[in-house]
Amino acid sequence: MQEFLQYLFSGVTNGAIYAVIALGFSTLYSATDLINFAQGEFVMLGALVLVTLWSQAHLPLWAAFPLTVLLVAAFGMVFERVAIRTVRKPSPILLVLITVGASIFLRGVAMLIWGKDAYSVPAFSKTQAIEIGGAYLLPQSLWILGIVVLLVVGLNLFYHRTLTGKAMQACAINKRAASLLGVGTQKIALLAWGLSAGLGAVAGVIIAPITMSSYDMGTMLGLKGFCAAMLGGLGNFWGAVVGGVLLGILEAMGVGYASSSLRDAIAFFLLLLILYARPTGILGKASTQRF
Amino acid sequence: MLEIRNLKCYYGKIQALSSVTLSVAEGELVALIGANGSGKSTLLQAVCGLLPGWEGEILFKGESLKGLAPPPIVARGISMVPEGRLIFGPLSVMDNLRLGAYLRYRQRDHFGIRQDLDRMFVMFPVLAERSKQAAGTLSGGEQQMLSIARALMARPRLLLLDEPSMGLAPLVVKQIFKTLAQLRSQGLTILVVEQNAQAALAIAERGYVLETGRMVLTAGAAELLEDEEVKRAYLGKDYSQFTDGRE
Numbered sequence: 115m116q117e118f119l120q121y122l123f124s125g126v127t128n129g130a131i132y133a134v135i136a137l138g139f140s141t142l143y144s145a146t147d148l149i150n151f152a153q154g155e156f157v158m159l160g161a162l163v164l165v166t167l168w169s170q171a172h173l174p175l176w177a178a179f180p181l182t183v184l185l186v187a188a189f190g191m192v193f194e195r196v197a198i199r200t201v202r203k204p205s206p207i208l209l210v211l212i213t214v215g216a217s218i219f220l221r222g223v224a225m226l227i228w229g230k231d232a233y234s235v236p237a238f239s240k241t242q243a244i245e246i247g248g249a250y251l252l253p254q255s256l257w258i259l260g261i262v263v264l265l266v267v268g269l270n271l272f273y274h275r276t277l278t279g280k281a282m283q284a285c286a287i288n289k290r291a292a293s294l295l296g297v298g299t300q301k302i303a304l305l306a307w308g309l310s311a312g313l314g315a316v317a318g319v320i321i322a323p324i325t326m327s328s329y330d331m332g333t334m335l336g337l338k339g340f341c342a343a344m345l346g347g348l349g350n351f352w353g354a355v356v357g358g359v360l361l362g363i364l365e366a367m368g369v370g371y372a373s374s375s376l377r378d379a380i381a382f383f384l385l386l387l388i389l390y391a392r393p394t395g396i397l398g399k400a401s402t403q404r405f
Numbered sequence: 406m407l408e409i410r411n412l413k414c415y416y417g418k419i420q421a422l423s424s425v426t427l428s429v430a431e432g433e434l435v436a437l438i439g440a441n442g443s444g445k446s447t448l449l450q451a452v453c454g455l456l457p458g459w460e461g462e463i464l465f466k467g468e469s470l471k472g473l474a475p476p477p478i479v480a481r482g483i484s485m486v487p488e489g490r491l492i493f494g495p496l497s498v499m500d501n502l503r504l505g506a507y508l509r510y511r512q513r514d515h516f517g518i519r520q521d522l523d524r525m526f527v528m529f530p531v532l533a534e535r536s537k538q539a540a541g542t543l544s545g546g547e548q549q550m551l552s553i554a555r556a557l558m559a560r561p562r563l564l565l566l567d568e569p570s571m572g573l574a575p576l577v578v579k580q581i582f583k584t585l586a587q588l589r590s591q592g593l594t595i596l597v598v599e600q601n602a603q604a605a606l607a608i609a610e611r612g613y614v615l616e617t618g619r620m621v622l623t624a625g626a627a628e629l630l631e632d633e634e635v636k637r638a639y640l641g642k643d644y645s646q647f648t649d650g651r652e
Contacts, residue, residue: 277510280500284493291491294453296479296508296559 116248121370122363127255129362130262131321135339136346136354137269138313144286144349145306148198148209152217154336156311158224159186160318161327165233175238183315190311194304217332224329232326258320265316266355273351282306286349334378341385347398356396406431406594407452407483407563412461414447421447422618424461429563429596434589436605436626437598438639439615445598446488448615449565452596453485454478465563480508484561488568490552494541498532501540501551505558518558525554528584546577553584563594570601582608602639606630614639 138153160182167178197212198204238257243250273279284292285302293299317335318327325331342361346353361381368380388395407429414422422444429435439445450456452463454475463470470478493501502525503510506518526533529550535543540551549569556564566585570578578601586608589595599605606612606626614622614635622635629635 277503277507280496280504281507283496284504287493287495288491290455291487291493292504293475294455294479294485294487294491295504295555296476297504298476 117370119247119249121366123249123251123255125363125366126359127252127258127324127362128365129342129359130258131317131335131358132338132342132361133355133358134262134265134313134317134320135335136342136358137265137351138310138317139340139343140349140351140354141269141313142306142310143343145282146303147206149213149340149348150310151210151213151336151340152193152220153310153314153339154332154334155217155220155224156186156190156314156332157318157321157335157339158327158329158332159189159220160315161322161331162224162228162233162318162329163315164319164322165228165235165327168235169233175235179319182319183312186315186318187308187312190314191304191308193311194307198307199300199303217336221329221332228329230329232328233322234326235322237323252324254323258324261316261320265313270351278302278305338381341381343395344385345388345395347395350395350397353395353397360396406433406466407596408462408464408467409448409452410462410464412448412451412459412463414444414451414456414459416447420618422451422459425615425618425620427613427620427623429594431594432589432592433611434585434595434597434609436602436609436612437596437615438600438602438605438612438629438635440600440638442617443615444618445615446567447618449485449567449596449598452478453483453565476508479559479561482560482562483565484556484559484563485565486549486552486556486567486569488571490548492540492543492548492551492555495539497537498540498543498551499536501555502532502536502558505555506560508559517560521558521560525557528587529554546573546580549573549577549581550584553581557588561593563596564588566595566597568598568600570599570604578604600639602635603630 135153135157138156139149142148142150163182163185164178167173167181168175173181193216197216198209201208201212237252237254239253241253243252273283281292281297282302282305284297285299289299317339321335338361339358342358343354344357345361346355346357361384364384365377365380368376409425409427412422412425413420425444425448427437427448437445437448447456451459452470454470454473457472465481465483493504496504502522506521509518531547532551532554535547540548543551553566553569569581573581582604585595585597589608597605597609606629609626612624612626612629613620614629622629622632624632
């Protein structure tokens, strides 16, 4: 029981992070029909920019956090303007390839700026780990869960309570119809890029205290987030959350009860399984056909 | 109000419209009829900015619409009720209507928007009853009413409708066209594209007949209803009615 609880805690923590990355994928996909394979690199940028702001600029973490997210979100929007919108004949496959190229490029640039070293930042608070039923829950896990819950609630409010959020949903449903009502679909796409890059950055910031951050951390995290998004149903808001948490828990259980070398294999095994059994994801509608 | 001169549209190398000329005066209800693939929808898409790259002239209130995307065209006062309705199914009826007033929200015209919402609910009481329901759960006719109401929420000067009768029961079609006649009497200028020539010409002042990308006929609506060629081709009366029983 004690073991199980311990695995569950670590699984939910990782799962919450996967969920944020998956939300980044889904936000962008539903607004622009695009899968951004550089999403993991936004996570990496979030972690490393935080490291720099904290250790070089000596900002306290509470100030460095929002600043990092804003910087990475702005970078995501610049990326859309420079690399995506300028494509003369945008076909989905071409745009996806551009994001693959961007991920390699960003990793290279990050290696030039931050080197190959791994960095760490302290936890958000210095309190002791909490004992529950013999298992230990790290305070950083509570921070992560709290921030992710806030983020999910906030995003949900944005989508359902604001006109811009509704316009974004409208674009996801039918871009032509939205533009006929006067919704600037390009502006919405730009906003979606900023939002999804910002979500990536949040994942990077909250993961930084519990892992070592380096230029190449984004690849695996991005793929895990992608698995989570596919698991729940790509483009589905709650699907991303459910997929992320489920992936985190299954991964932790697999590592705990079987072998730690299975860690990454589990995610991709699940991805294959869901692609065979239910390609639209757990929460995705069976009839949803986007291609 | 709307002045189209010598309009040419292409899909790749295929010419969908060749030298089409059409005009709609202020306060007029004009019907554009023609068979499948005659270029009716193409013409509307060119006007509302969905189909860039046309040649010729499209003037709205004397100003060219060349090079404009749909949002600025909506801002100038042209709203379109697209073919197939294209309502946002997962969103509520209310949200669909609100999105119709998207540009006016951006101009903070909250008072006017509330007035117009009330106006829509008077015109289409069924939408008021279902305002919280997901729009996708409405029947076809109700969805068409929602699509029209959504377009009206932008407070257009000119309303374009692409096949509003498509897939609807005759009784519902009647109701939709009654609404259009009512809107016209309130001073709205309307251009309606239809395969259902009978229904469209019954309420229109003038009509145009489009055939494979060319304007073949234009006349008053009453005249077109009586025109032998139109009767044969678009009013569902075949040759036998003209040849049989004439001896």
